[in-house]
Amino acid sequence: xxxxxxxxxxxxxxxxxxxxxxxxxxxxxxxxxxxxxxxxxxxxxxxxxxxxxxxxxxxxxxxxxxxxxxxxxxxxxxxxxxxxxxxxxxxxxxxxxxxxxxxxxxxxxxxxxxxxxxxxxxxxxxxxxxxxxxxxxxxxxxxxxxxxxxxxxxxxxxxxxxxxxxxxxxxxxxxxxxxxxxxxxxxxxxxxxxxxxxxxxxxxxxxxxxxxxxxxxxxxxxxxxxxxxxxxxxxxxxxxxxxxxxxxxxxxx
Numbered sequence: 203x204x205x206x207x208x209x210x211x212x213x214x215x216x217x218x219x220x221x222x223x224x225x226x227x228x229x230x231x232x233x234x235x236x237x238x239x240x241x242x243x244x245x246x247x248x249x250x251x252x253x254x255x256x257x258x259x260x261x262x263x264x265x266x267x268x269x270x271x272x273x274x275x276x277x278x279x280x281x282x283x284x285x286x287x288x289x290x291x292x293x294x295x296x297x298x299x300x301x302x303x304x305x306x307x308x309x310x311x312x313x314x315x316x317x318x319x320x321x322x323x324x325x326x327x328x329x330x331x332x333x334x335x336x337x338x339x340x341x342x343x344x345x346x347x348x349x350x351x352x353x354x355x356x357x358x359x360x361x362x363x364x365x366x367x368x369x370x371x372x373x374x375x376x377x378x379x380x381x382x383x384x385x386x387x388x389x390x391x392x393x394x395x396x397x398x399x400x401x402x403x404x405x406x407x408x409x410x411x412x413x414x415x416x417x418x419x420x421x422x423x424x425x426x427x428x429x430x431x432x433x434x435x436x437x438x439x440x441x442x443x444x445x446x447x448x449x450x451x452x453x454x455x
Contacts (some may be wrong), residue, residue, distance in 0.1 A: 208304055208331045208454045211358050215335050216302045218354045219342040224294050226349065231291030235348040236423060237453075240283070242348050243294055245341040247286025250298040257301070257308045259318050266319055270399050274321075278373060298301055305334065322372060322449030329365065336362045336447050338422040339380050355393050359417050363390055366420030366447040377444040384437040407435030409442055420447040 223246065230244045234372045240248075259266040273281065286294050309331060317324045339362055340352065345356065367388050374381060387405035390398045390413040398413060409416070411431035418424035419431065419442065426433070426442045433442050446452055 203328050203332075205309060205312055205331070207325060208328055208335070208361070209309055210306075211361060212331055212338070213306050214356075215338045215342070215354075215358055216299075216306070218356075219338055219345070219378075220299065222345055222349075222351055227293055228291055231294070232297070233348050235344040237344055238409075240344075242345050243286035243287070243291060244283040245344050245424070246294055246298050247284070248280075248282040249337060250285065250294070250301045251282035252337065253298070253301040253305045255335065257305045259320060260308055260312065263319050270319070270321060282389050286409070302338075310328045312328060316363055322376075329368070332361045332365050333447075333449070336365050336421065339368070339417075340423065343418075343421075343423060353414075355414050356376055357392065359393065360398055361412050362417040362421065362447060363388075363413055364400075365397060366417065366445060369420070369447050370441050370445070372449075373441060373444050373446050375408045379440065379444065382437050382440065384435075386435070386438050386441065388416075405435075407438040409433050409438050417447075420445045422446055422448075422453045 226242065232241050234240070235242060235245055237245065255266065256270065258269060283296065289297070309327070312327050314327050316327050316328045318327060320330065320333070335358065339358065343353050345351075370386070371381060384407055385402050385405040386407045386409060387401040387403055388399065389408070389410045391411065392398050392413050410429055411429070415424070415429045415431055419426050419429050428444070431442065433439050444452065
């Protein structure tokens with residue numbers, strides 16, 4: 203994966219969310235989402251807030267680190283949703299669109315070998331942008347569910363699945379579990395009918411099933427035991443029960 207490809211896919215994911223948000227009524231902006239206590243406005247406010255921090259991490263790592271430390275010190279306060287609770291839906295939509303455009307413009311010419319600070323481990327530039335796409339899709343999915351619109355299911359889900367697979371060590375660590383290097387084979391049925399795979403095909407520990415289902419699990423929008431995923435082997439069962447593709451603590455289950 204190169205910077206241009208992931209950036210192009212991120213722009214497409216932004217456009218998909220834009221189409222979802224256009225024309226929402228004031229009541230829809232304030233409607234509850236699957237994230238307990240969060241409205242549609244809270245979801246987009248959160249996304250806007252961290253798109254701004256992502257750009258800061260790229261352009262001024264020292265300032266980002268200071269901002270990150272200050273933000274962590276505010277826990278359990280959540281400043282990411284403050285904007286959405288202060289302005290109208292139209293104003294919030296315009297603000298997020300500006301932040302999204304600034305972010306994708308700011309990665310032009312970004313060194314692919316550079317590692318970028320974030321709230322979890324530092325990431326490669328490609329992984330960093332993949333994480334932003336994952337966040338956009340995840341919060342967009344919550345908006346779709348809240349407003350009764352069809353979820354966005356495209357080949358871009360491969361990015362979400364990929365970061366979910368790659369985050370296995372982090373998922374175990376953030377949940378206080380021991381590291382586990384036993385190989386896991388992941389095979390997912392893609393939206394276009396093809397298969398996406400990770401890990402050795404002969405691995406004893408396996409996760410198989412629908413790509414969309416898997417993405418809901420690793421973004422913690424669906425419990426693994428409520429999904430249609432087929433999981434075999436102790437290492438796979440332990441991981442998929444706590445899998446998360448995002449930085450920070452696990453969501454309240």
